Amino acid sequence: MVTIMATGTFDLIHMGHIYYLREAKKLGDKLVTVVARDSTVRKMKHEPVTSEDMRLGIIKELKMVDKAVLGHEDDIYATVEEIKPDIIALGYDQIHDEKIIQQELKKRHINAKVVRLQKYHGMADLNGTRKIISKIISAYEFQKSMDKIEGK
Secondary structure, three states: OOEEEEEEOOOOOOHHHHHHHHHHHOOOOEEEEEEOOHHHHHHHOOOOOOOHHHHHHHHHHOOOOOEEEEOOOOOHHHHHHHHOOOEEEEOOOOOOOHHHHHHHHHHOOOOOEEEEOOOOOOOHHHOOHHHHHHHHHHHHHHHHHHHHHOOO
């Protein structure tokens, strides 16, 4: 059985996430998805819109995901050591460097292949959490402007 590990924030689930997990699952038999902790999201990206527990619960409900866990806050490789994946699937836009990951895996005697997945090309304006947030803000600001014009 080939175990694949996919990781991410998964804040405001969108088709880019679905594509990433679907493509990761194609690499083997069992997909274990690691959801970033709130503290990690704050450190690496932004204030999460949804809590880590909510994000984990949503990911667990996706049919391509066989198992979902919360990541470790301080050592991302501790999660890798626990899961023991055969393949680590990276999203096209994840900041992780494959060479650095491979070096750390080798140092820890973890025999896993690192694969960078291709970009999702559908719905380009809504394929990222920040894009979705931006679109919501724009729609809100537009509505406020319209309300002002209409005297509301």
